[in-house]
Amino acid sequence: MLTIDALKQFGADTDDGLSRCMGNETFYFKLIGKVVDDKNFKALEDAVAAKDLAAAFDAAHSLKGVLGNLALTPVYEPVYEITELLRARSDIDYSPYLKAISEKRAELAGLIG
Numbered sequence: 019m020l021t022i023d024a025l026k027q028f029g030a031d032t033d034d035g036l037s038r039c040m041g042n043e044t045f046y047f048k049l050i051g052k053v054v055d056d057k058n059f060k061a062l063e064d065a066v067a068a069k070d071l072a073a074a075f076d077a078a079h080s081l082k083g084v085l086g087n088l089a090l091t092p093v094y095e096p097v098y099e100i101t102e103l104l105r106a107r108s109d110i111d112y113s114p115y116l117k118a119i120s121e122k123r124a125e126l127a128g129l130i131g
Contacts, residue, residue: 020047024129028092035089046088054083054127059119062100066112074112075104093122 022043025032032046039046058077065074070082078101085094096118 020130022049025050025090026028028090028126028129031089031091033089034088038087038089049088050090050126051130053088053090054123054130056081056084059123062119063116066116073105075101075107078104090126093119095124096122 022032022036025035036043036046039049058080060075062077062081065071065077078097081097082094082101085097096115100112100115100119103112103115
């Protein structure tokens with residue numbers, strides 16, 4: 019079950035995330051539940067696999083905004099890193115970043131239940 023304590027142990031800045039949701043814990047949890055299923059995670063993976071760095075950047079940038087607003091730091095950090103690399107259209111192996119994002123997303127999903 020998702021709780022503030024579980025999110026804090028995960029590494030989320032719940033004070034910041036809740037403040038962006040006007041202190042409404044139910045609303046905050048609802049948004050977190052939605053972000054785990056965000057279609058941009060798959061879009062990012064697919065675009066990287068297709069070497070479409072512009073589409074990958076768009077997906078990563080969208081995720082970065084949502085995750086940042088919810089203060090889900092453990093997922094936000096690797097998304098931020100890949101976003102900046104994609105912004106520069108760096109020709110690198112993105113798989114370590116995708117793996118980190120996937121692992122942290124799965125960990126967050128486990129908190130939701």
